[in-house]
Amino acid sequence: MTDFQPQGQNWSEKNPVIGTGEGEVPLANTPIADVTMRTMSSDIASIKETGGGEPKSYNPQGAGMNVPPVQSAVIPPQTDLGTMAPSPMPSGQPMQPPKKKVNWFAIIASLIGIVGVLALLYFFVYPRFFSPAVVPPPATPATTTQEQSALPPATSTLPATPDAGLATGTQAATDSQFQTVILHSSLFKTSADTSAEMTLPAVTLDAVKAAIQANTVDVPLLKEVVFKNSVGKVYALSAIAPLFAPNVFNATTTGYFEPDASFFTYIDKTGVWPGMVMKLAAGADIAKAKAAVAQLESTNDFLSFFLSDPGTAGRWRDGKVGTFIARYVSFSPSNIAFSYTWVNNTLVISTSYAGAQSATTKLGL
DSSP: OOOOOOTTOOOOSSSOOOOOOTTOOOOOOOOOOOOOOOOHHHHHHHHHHTTOOOOOOOOTGGGTOOOOOOOOOOOOOOOOTTTOOOOOOOTTOOOOOOOOOOOHHHHHHHHHHHHHHHHHIIIIIHHHHHSOOOOOOOOOOSOOOHHHHTSOOTTSOOOSSGGGSTTTTSSOOOGGGSOEESSOOOSOSSOOSEEEEEEOSSSSHHHHHHHHOOOOOSSOEEEEEEEEOTTSOEEOHHHHHHHHOTTTSSHHHHTTBOSOOEEEEEEETTEEEEEEEEEBOTTOOHHHHHHHHGGGGGSSGGGGGOSSOOOEEOOOEEEEETTEEEEEEEEETTOOEEEEEEETTEEEEESOHHHHHHHHHHHTO
16 A cells, blocks of 8 residues: 555655645745764763763762661561561550450459458457456445455455455355356366356355265266356356455465366266366466475365265375376265375366366366
């Protein structure tokens, strides 16, 4: 296919002739400017022709700038997606720690436990050790007879002899005169066969003997007796022991022992046989306590322990109650024996040898 050329027009690659139409003079040919493509080689040649030097590559360090050299990027080795560490949080968004779940059950249980401990301390421990001592009011005598005015005041010690009236049972005394214990605890590690609480109408030997009277039994038994006052407090050793042996168990002797003692009766088919158990107080001199108790052998006070006349006393002898050394005296013709036995730091007094054996066994020493 040939290029189309209109008539009257001569097309040339460089100088085309442009017609003006019929009867007109043709326009002059417009010269076409030579176009030369500019390249890097031509620019370098042009610079050399004009006297310039050969261009050099740009070097920032050569220009005096403190620019660190460009380090080549290190591509880390390919990591298994399963072990890849999680990507950090975007900048400006700090990671929030997960909220812990509150264990309400543990908190409530702890509060209940704390309340329980505080209640225990308040109702049991505090009253035991910090409650103020209650001083009983002085008794108001109904009359002012000579017999009542002879009673010792509440702060005085117990009389040392039966002549004062307390040991003979002819004179009653008020409860406030005698020491009591806050809480009675039996000295028998193995409980007695039976026990009883006796409220004394008066702190006299007659009142005590009336309280422990009992019927005889075919099968012997050991009975612990707790003596109380009119308001339910347990009488201490210093209130009861002097009723039986006032010349021996005075304030000095009873002071060697703990206030809380255990009184008992041994009952069999022959009668009721009283006795008592007392424990040496902490820090007390046992040698002095033994010497004081040994005065039972030089007085007749021990006869008051019997509910009836035991007969004629013989002489004191050494014996044994179980494996422990005892001192005893026997009576004729009844063959009854009174004894006192030291079981380590505990003293056992009995009007019956069988009763002494039973009491010593139940001590568990």
